[in-house]
Amino acid sequence: MSDPGSIFARLMAVIEDRKAKRPEKSYTTTLLAGGSEKIGEKIREEAAEIAAAAAEPGDRGRDHTIGEAADCIYHLFVLLAHRDIRLWEVEAELERRFGTSGLDEKATRAASNVESRNVERKPAADFPS
Numbered sequence: 001m002s003d004p005g006s007i008f009a010r011l012m013a014v015i016e017d018r019k020a021k022r023p024e025k026s027y028t029t030t031l032l033a034g035g036s037e038k039i040g041e042k043i044r045e046e047a048a049e050i051a052a053a054a055a056e057p058g059d060r061g062r063d064h065t066i067g068e069a070a071d072c073i074y075h076l077f078v079l080l081a082h083r084d085i086r087l088w089e090v091e092a093e094l095e096r097r098f099g100t101s102g103l104d105e106k107a108t109r110a111a112s113n114v115e116s117r118n119v120e121r122k123p124a125a126d127f128p129s
Contacts, residue, residue, distance in 0.1 A: 008087060011074065015081045031078050039079045046072040 003009060018028040031039050050068035053061060080090065097105055 008073075008077075012077050012081065012087045015077050019081050028078055031075070032082055036079065036082060039075060039082055042075045043072065043079060046075050 015028055018026050019032055022029050022032070031042065034041075046068065050065060050072050053064040053068045055061070056064055077087075080087065
């Protein structure tokens with residue numbers, strides 16, 4: 001689904017290569033070594049920075065927002081690679097949601113989450129091997 005020449009696909013390919021090869025002098029390698037917790041911490045940090053940048057006025061605020069958005073997307077892609085989630089899978093999920101009211105989609109997810117919390121969970125020992 002991804003255009004292999006798109007910057008998103010090229011960035012994801014580099015991140016996946018870093019995951020496979022783990023070069024020592026790589027920021028991506030450092031993030032991956034920290035796992036979901038470290039990567040999630042960076043995503044939260046970048047999300048706060050993009051929100052702050054978006055509140056800045058004028059072209060300077062606009063340019064700052066673009067830079068922070070790039071940082072946020074990069075860190076999100078690192079998390080996706082860490083979780084072995086391919087870019088096309090996210091694209092497929094967006095495609096599935098496309099044309100559906102955001103309010104309707106959120107309501108469907110909220111109802112599904114309530115149902116899953118109400119399902120009796122068996123301890124792992126109760127599941128067959």
